Amino acid sequence: MNILRIDMGASGGPKVSVVPSGEYAGLGGRALTSSVISKEVPPLCHPLSEDNKLVIAPGLLSGTSAAQSGRISVGCKSPLTGGIKESNSGGQASQVLARLGYQAIILEGKPKAGELYKIFINKDGVKITPDSSLCMLGNYDLVEKMKKEYGDKIACISIGPAGEMKMSAASVAFTDMEQRPTRHAGRGGPGAVMGSKGVKVIVLDDTGLSNRTAKDPEKLRTANKTFVDGLRKHPVTGEGLPAFGTNILANVINEAGAYPTNNFLVGRFPGTSKISGETQAETEKARGGIPTHGCHRGCVIQCSGVYMDKDGHYLTKQPEYETVWAHGANCGIDDLDAIAMMDRLDDDYGVDTIEMGATIGVAMEAGLAKFGDAEAAIRLVKEVGKGTDLGRILGNGAAVTGKVFGIERVPVVKSQAMPAYDPRAVQGIGVTYATSTMGADHTAGYAVATNILKVGGYVDPLKPEGQIDLSRNLQIATAAIDSTGMCLFIAFAVLDQPDTFQALIDMLNAFYGLNLTADDVVALGKSVLKMERDFNARAGFTAKHDRLPEYFKKEPLPPHNVTFQVTDEDLDKVYNW
Amino acid sequence: MTHPEKSHGRTIPERTSPRHISLTVKAGLIPAFSQLLQNGFWIKGYVGCSVKSFLCEQFGLAPEYLEKRIQTIFLDGDVVDDVEKTVIEDGATLSLSAAMPGLAGAVLRKGGYYAAMRDQISFKGETTSASMQSGKILVKLFNMPLQELGPVFLEHGIQVESNKVKDVLKARADDFERGCGEVLADGRKFEFKQLLEMDWGGGDIFLQVKIV
Known part of the structure; x- marks a missing residue:
């Protein structure tokens, strides 16, 4: 190529x-x-x-x-x-x-x-x-x-x-x-x-062109069949995601007290059942939409969908978990139609839904609108599309908006807004937010297949330092999966089913005529992270950038009333390998 | 039935005797109760036993279903890792979910490899069996258990706020009018419309929903 x-x-x-x-x-x-x-x-x-x-x-x-x-x-x-x-x-x-x-x-x-x-x-x-x-x-x-x-x-x-x-x-x-x-x-x-x-x-x-040809087409076909069978038989990739989409997480994260609400003020949102994946899927079905749909041809998991408005007309694709949270709970909004409208506007203007939702949350804390006011939130998003002075501030994200309006509680790392998991309740995710080369990023440690990949050897999850090791290994595994260009949602089937992971390796080998092993994939992940870390160091990043905002260490998060307790010294160990 | 006791630091509200409403509906109407089941409903049973004992021995849940299908369990918001040792107390909230996607899903799984990443919210309460007594707990059903156990609990009967049930029925009144068979209120037959016209008062009701 x-x-x-x-x-x-x-x-x-x-x-x-x-x-x-x-x-x-x-x-x-x-x-x-x-x-x-x-x-x-x-x-x-x-x-x-x-x-x-x-x-x-x-x-x-x-x-x-x-x-x-x-x-x-x-x-x-x-x-x-x-x-x-x-x-x-x-x-x-x-x-x-x-x-x-x-x-x-x-x-x-x-x-x-x-x-x-x-x-x-x-x-x-x-x-x-x-x-x-x-x-x-x-x-x-x-x-x-x-x-x-x-x-x-x-x-x-x-x-x-x-x-x-x-x-x-x-x-x-x-x-x-x-x-x-x-x-x-x-x-x-x-x-x-x-x-x-x-x-x-x-x-x-690509009119007139056909699929790329594998070195060993038969081996690719066989491995792909094993891979697809593995995805289909797994309860997450074969049932949960197709039925409810990624927003299946809303109820569960809320129940864990880790669902950031009103700009990360509390960990539970009373209106969650109104915006959950379960309710979203029912709403889509009732209006003639589709709760089970792929985002590209060749997708087996089908975690996307089509969201119709109250009159049964197309409004947007099925908003993702992160989007529903960002424009929903994080802004105190429990109206699925309003959230879907903001998703549509975000897609049309071309802005990141996580960053926009987090930014509106900061703007609400600054008094530009009240938490729970869906119409005001939509108006703020429209300011971005119009490019008004206010819109240009909001369109530059939560960190800029926080600075302009003098807000301390701005949930960002390296100026990128945190996604939909409060790091005080799930502290291991906080380690990844803090240390990822990308800024606060839920996908940076998403490849939950470290045990199958045998990244980093044996980790005792019961030891306090376990989450440092786990976060490191997750980031390596994610960098590896991202480098294959495969959808990260394969990770769950790969986690539980070694034959599904082997099928992934077999597909790569069949296509390129290689003999890759899991170790090679891990080495690739490490090399990617090393390159990224090196670039950031040359761009001026130091260990001080690998930190959560201070208030996460000081403000207890209800209902568990926990603060982020991982020490800076431990955070600095993530990249020791 | 009243429950003035304190449990997990909170007072369980006094409740009037629940009235009993029984509906027979077409299967397609069961999803209408989805939000009720997500928000939680009370069920009576013997408490002071393990999660497994409560669900499997008292409610007939297959142990294999609990082991393999229900991968994510919360007791009063804490993640449960051991269903055999974790004890349910009167007034507790028990939430049931299948395995979830993503890192958070893996982290929250019972007994999961990534349990250390959510140590602060793992269940660390009672793990030895206390004496059993009658009581009730709030059950929340999510995702696959919502679809699979929801109809079972509805048929068994659940205790929920009456105004919330009425809201559900009113929101899809036309559908229920067409899809509802027998309607019983405290054992007496009514037309569906009459049910909505009744003064339900406040407090909880005991709701049973059977599929035609």
């Missing part, structure tokens, strides 16, 4: 180079994006400068018949955190881009101010065209316009107005199977970097 490099700042207009993989051969997903950023981007550069790069990389098995292989990674120096960033997404683009034969797209340089481009890629090549008519279009209108222009077999990678305004919460959107811009690489503001490159949309068309 080749890498498509586009210098958006070349004299005479954007310049396309199709180059061999070279030193990046054999890498995909996060391993590839972090390698490129680590080696090619000056760590001290401004994230919106010509020196930053935006890397868009499919997974190792994208474009093949392998199930769950449709994740796509987006990497850059983050405008939100100032460190390295990899944010990944579902959607159709990963499969299409891989079938087009590209290991990655790398956007480099920076055009003259005000120029906005669309990029069309098909089997015949790459065409880059300035198009001012796209300026400030929402993602939904933008995709409709692209469908009229290029037909309905396309996949789009785009930014909304937030990306054009270079807001630090801006996402990169990817179209789903229905060609709606509902899947987002949201965390860390990659949409702002795409906006700084003057790229509004990349349109992919």
Whole structure:
């Protein structure tokens, strides 16, 4: 496969180079994006400068018949955190881009101010065209316009107005199977970097192309069948997620007292049953929506869905657990329709739902609206879309909003908002929030397969230092899974079913003709984390950045009334390996 | 039945004698009770026994179902790791869930590999069997147990706030009007519409829902 490099700042207009993989051969997903950023981007550069790069990389098995292989990674120096960033997404683009034969797209340089481009890629090549008519279009209108222009077999990678305004919460959107811009690489503001490159949309068309061919197609077919069988028979990937989506977690996290409510003030939300995955699924079914749906072809788990409004018209995709929490409990809102509307607006403007929900929570604490006021929350999100002065503050995330309005209780690490698990109740997750190279990130330690991967050897979970070791191992395992480009939700089936994990390794080996072992996958995860950590160190990050905000150590969280008790000394041990 | 005792530091409210409402409905209407079951309902039984004893011996839950299907259990918000040693006291809240996705799901699993990551909220209360006595507990059902055990508990009968039940029935009154068979209030037959027109008063009722 080749890498498509586009210098958006070349004299005479954007310049396309199709180059061999070279030193990046054999890498995909996060391993590839972090390698490129680590080696090619000056760590001290401004994230919106010509020196930053935006890397868009499919997974190792994208474009093949392998199930769950449709994740796509987006990497850059983050405008939100100032460190390295990899944010990944579902959607159709990963499969299409891989079938087009590209290991990655790398956007480099920076055009003259005000120029906005669309990029069309098909089997015949790459065409880059300035198009001012796209300026400030929402993602939904933008995709409709692209469908009229290029037909309905396309996949789009785009930014909304937030990306054009270079807001630090801006996402990169990817179209789903229905060609709606509902899947987002949201965390860390990659949409702002795409906006700084003057790229509004990349349109992919793989018409006339077929799946990538494996070195050993029969072995791939057999391994894929074992893998799919494993996913289908596991209660999480085969039943819970398909039935209720990721928001299945709401009731359980709430019951644990770890469901951040009213800007992380308490750990339980009285209105949880009104916004739970169970209620959401029933609501969708009753309105003619779909509670069981994939975000890309080849998805077996089907944890997404389609959310209709009260009149039975499409409103948005099934909002994820994190989104429902961020715009719901975190803002004291128990109205699913209002939450779905904010999800739609976030997708249309192109902003990270977690960052936006956390930001609205901070804004509510600052008195801009009352907790529980859904209409006011929607108005605040609309300020972002309009790009008003207030909207530009909010669109730059919770940390900026907290500073502007003088709020101490701002739930961020490395300026990135915490997701939907209060680290005081589940302290091991707090360790990962604090020490992740990405800023507060629930997926940074998501690959719960460390025992199968045998990462870090035996860990005694009963010892106090156990959670430090566990967090380290989880981060290594997650970096490894992210680097394969597989959906992280495979982790549960892999955790419980060694044959399912082996099937994943077998698929990689069958496709590339390799003899990888679990140890090789672990080594890959470690190398990715090492690169990312090194980049951040060169960008000025120290151990002091690996900390939760002080108030998490001081304010007890009801109902368990616990504070974050992991010491700084222990946090500093996470990267000792 | 009244429960003035204190349990887990909180007072259980006085309750009037519950009136008994029994409905026979089409299966498609069972999801209407979903939020009631998520929020919790009271069931009577013998307390002072283990979680396993309470669910399996008193309510007939198959031990294999408890072991394999119910992977996440909370007792008064604390994560339960050992269903055989953890004792249920009168007035307690017991929440039942299947295995959950993600790191949080793995962390909260009973006896899970990642239990150390939530040590502060793990159940550390009574683990030796106290003397058994009659009492009642609040049960919350989530996700797969909600779908699978919800109809069983509804048929067995649950104690819930009457106004919440009425809200559920009113919210889908037309559906219940069409899909409801026999309607009994304290043993007397009524039309569904008459049931909604009644003054239910406050307090709890004993609700039984059977599937046609």
